[in-house]
Amino acid sequence: MNFFNQMKLQWKLVSAFGLILLVTIGSMTFTITRLISLASQVDITGKLIEKYGQRSDTLYYAVQWGYPALREGQSITTYIMSDDPDEQSSLFEKFGKAGKEFKRINKLVKESATTPDELKRIEKLEALEKKFQAEAINIITIRDGEGEYGPETREEVNNFNKVESEFIKAIEEFVEFEKNYMEENQQESNAVISTVNAAASKAITITIFISFLAIVIGVLISLVLARVISKPIHAVVALAKKIAAGDLTQKAEVLSSDEMGEMAQSFNDMIERLGGMVKNIQEASTKISTISDQTAVAATELNSGAESIESASSSIEEMNSAIGEIARGTSDLTKQASDASSSIIEIVASIEDIADISEGLSSTVDQSSSSITEMASSISEITGHASQLSLYATETASSVSQIDATIREVENSIKISAELSEANASDAEAGGETVKMTIQSMEKIQETVQNTAMAIKILGEKSLAIGDIINLIVEIAEEINLLSLNASIIAAQSGEHGKGFAIVASHIKQLSKKTKGYTTEIGGLIKPVQIEVAKAVESMESGASNVEEGVKLSRLAGEALDKMLLSAKSTMDMLEHISRASTEQLRGSKQANESMEKTTQMLTQVYKAIEKQNMGNEYITKATEEMKDAARQVKDTTKKQSQEGEKVQLTIEEITGVTRIIDKATQEQAKGSTQLLKAMEETKSITAGNMSTVKDMKKFAEVLGNQVEALEKAVSTFKVSS
Known part of the structure; x- marks a missing residue:
């Protein structure tokens, strides 16, 4: 391992x-x-x-x-x-x-x-x-x-x-x-x-x-190999998550010398280097924090001396700028007053035009209102006529439905009659077919009887021939018996060499005797057969005559049934014509009924649409009345606006005169403030250099302090081994 x-x-x-x-x-x-x-x-x-x-x-x-x-x-x-x-x-x-x-x-x-x-x-x-x-x-x-x-x-x-x-x-x-x-x-x-x-x-x-x-x-x-490979990878992943959370006190366990072991060792080296970097950053942030505090104190002292000079300069500058702004404002006010006067004149003219247009609008609204009222009354009349038409269509549809039901009853009666006539015709036809089959069967029986009679005659003739053949076989057997006797004699003369031949001759003699006996028995059996065949020929001839009479009677019955079948078919044809006519009439009544139903549905839809249109006309009538009121209000308002516009025009003209006087006074005051501002600029230029330096130092100290705080927060998340 x-x-x-x-x-x-x-x-x-x-x-x-x-x-x-x-x-x-x-x-x-x-x-x-x-x-x-x-x-x-x-x-x-x-x-x-x-x-x-x-x-x-x-x-x-x-x-x-x-x-x-x-x-x-x-x-x-x-x-x-x-x-x-x-x-x-x-x-x-x-x-x-x-x-x-x-x-x-x-x-x-x-x-x-x-x-x-x-x-x-x-x-x-x-x-x-x-x-x-x-x-x-x-x-x-x-x-x-x-x-x-x-x-x-x-x-x-x-x-x-x-x-x-x-x-x-x-x-x-x-x-x-x-x-x-x-x-x-x-x-x-x-x-x-x-x-x-x-x-x-x-x-x-x-x-x-x-x-x-x-x-x-x-x-x-595969499972063992996957476990061997995945186990160190999972361990390294868990370690990486802890490092990402800021814990630099953990170490990866090195279990092998392969790539997984090298990766674990590299993680350990990285953790050590990160720990050293974090310690250095903490020490540097402490030193920078003290330096930034000292810089802030010095900047505060310099700023206190420059603020007094700056306050005086700023006050004079603000006063000068205020005077300049007043001068510019008065000149702008004069221009705006003149522009407003011309605009007011144009507004008054447009208000007068609007008053004229509102009068025309009021008359147009009155005309539209009267037209809409007339249209609403005509739609109400159409609604009444449509409702009456819908009632008429409903009554017509019910009448058509009654006609349709009557035609269906007639059609059912015709169908029942047709079925009865068809049943009679089918029965007659079946009877005719039965008679035909009976005739065919009788003819086949006649033919069979004739064939049987012929076969029995032939059988009688063959039985006679068999008797002749039996006699011939008896004669041949007697001759064979004589030949076997001769063969036995020859075999006896031949001695030992003729023993086999003698045996064959004795067998032939026995066979000839058996053949003669069998043929005699067959002859005795054939004679009664010949007698019975003769009797069968006589009975078959009498049966053939009876079959001929039956065939004649069957043919007469078939002709009578054919006549009945023709009359039944003619009756059935007439009923079929009547049934077709009633079916066509029923189709026509169905189509009429369907068309009346569709007409009723269409009238119902038209009636509903007219009712909706009537409701819309009521809304339109109300809207036109509101439009008339609005047009009247617009007309009155435009008249008032025209009067007020004339008053505003007079006021604007008075304001324009006053602003001209103020403009002259502010221009003279601006000249004095400009001279005072030049004197203060010389003093301000002396303190400008110190002030800019103090501001830069203060900003640098603030930025440095913020960075130190952020660095301390970031470093505080890391856990470093002591």
């Missing part, structure tokens, strides 16, 4: 950032390692799935490999049992195609094989397939010219059957081997996939935990 405190601030930040970076890199490295491991396991799973796909292809081709072998074996068996030597060429052609198919499948199986065991089994199958082909070709080619096999060829046939059995058995073993291998591969793949899923979920959980842990560590490091 001591080493950390000795570090610089920038290196503290770098170390904290490096620690967070190391935690982040460690978590990322662990996450990447887990992801790489997971990817390798996923790759293994993909390879297993690919291997499983190849195995499924091998199994598919191996199953296809057995088809041509079985077909060739069946073809050879058929060829051996047949007596036709011409099948040899077609059989060679079939075997050529089968050989090509063997080669194609063999190539595909080899390409899909993945293990040495599979390749060995495929090589074994190739050898058996070649041997099978050779034995088959040998069987085909050893038949003699008469198309029969001799006794010496029985061994080749047995060899062929043996090779065929081995080849098919080898194919079945190969298919079973591939199935077992695929099952094992499937189990292994499932185990690997479950392992990969578990590893993936575990890796995700660990990654989330490590990321969360890295975030927590980063936050803790």
Whole structure:
């Protein structure tokens, strides 16, 4: 911790950032390692799935490999049992195609094989397939010219059957081997996939935990670093506030050697220097205070001697200035008196003009008052007419509302009639549709009955044909029985080589007996069916005639309903016309009602506006009367002002004469005071130098005293350590 405190601030930040970076890199490295491991396991799973796909292809081709072998074996068996030597060429052609198919499948199986065991089994199958082909070709080619096999060829046939059995058995073993291998591969793949899923979920959980842990560590490091940096800053801020308040006795605590420690040490140095400066200022202010007191005493003594001279000089100067001011005042008064006389003359003339204008104004106000009175009376008449018009409009609106209600009742009645007629029409239309549907159903029933009758007739004919076929099958079964008997005889003559053929012949004989028995039973079942079919044909023909009569009756009912529907539609059309007319009439009445309501509202607004205008006219009438009174007062006042103006003019003329006399006397007095002032100026010049010096000293002492007091107040706020 001591080493950390000795570090610089920038290196503290770098170390904290490096620690967070190391935690982040460690978590990322662990996450990447887990992801790489997971990817390798996923790759293994993909390879297993690919291997499983190849195995499924091998199994598919191996199953296809057995088809041509079985077909060739069946073809050879058929060829051996047949007596036709011409099948040899077609059989060679079939075997050529089968050989090509063997080669194609063999190539595909080899390409899909993945293990040495599979390749060995495929090589074994190739050898058996070649041997099978050779034995088959040998069987085909050893038949003699008469198309029969001799006794010496029985061994080749047995060899062929043996090779065929081995080849098919080898194919079945190969298919079973591939199935077992695929099952094992499937189990292994499932185990690997479950392992990969578990590893993936575990890796995700660990990654989330490590990321969360890295975030927590980063936050803790940031908080610790912020505390380390902010703690000394807060301490310095608190110290600065105390210094600003004047407390120089505090010291900053130096906890480290970084920038924060240097700043704390700088604050301590600054506090010491400020304390020394404050002490020096206090001592200097004390000395200056004593000097200013001495200077004030000396200035007071000098000032007392100069004041006596100054008082006499000032008295004479004041007297001279007063005389001069009196002289100037009298001359100005003379000028002002003459100016006032001319102004009074102009005022009197303007007052006379105002009197003339006020007389005209009075007459104009009288005329305006009479006009306003007439206008007020006409507005009162308009108000009465507007109120009557509003009443008429209200009555008209109520009448229109009654008409509107009557039209609505008519419209409702028409709507009810229209709904009833529409219901009747819809019922008639529904009945017509029902009759039409009944006719269509009857026609369909008729058609169905006819089709059924035809089908039953055809069924009767087919049943007769089936009887013929059964007889034919019985004959064929008897012939097959004879052939099987001949085959049994031939097999008995052949000895051991004909045992298999004898077994086949006995099976064929049993089948022919069963076929004959079944056909006899079928014939017994078909005869009653033929009888019932004949009866059904007769009943269907009678039903078809009844259906035709029902169709005719349904058509007559449909025509009657169509006539009813036409009459109902015509009635409904008439009601619709009446309803439209009543609707249009209702719209017109609504519009009239709305227009009357709007007219009533407008008349109400006009009536209110006229009432307001009437009130305004009353105010205007009162105002015009007041204007008449004011005009009369103005007229009387202007007359009085004109008379007083003439009196003022006479008084001003008398004042002008008196001021002229005073002006002459003051001018003579001013000359004497000027001579006295010159004598006093010489005395004043002697004391002027001393007086100015004393004033400067006094002012300097006062300023110095004020500054000392301010300095003492400022210094007294600081607390300095002793």
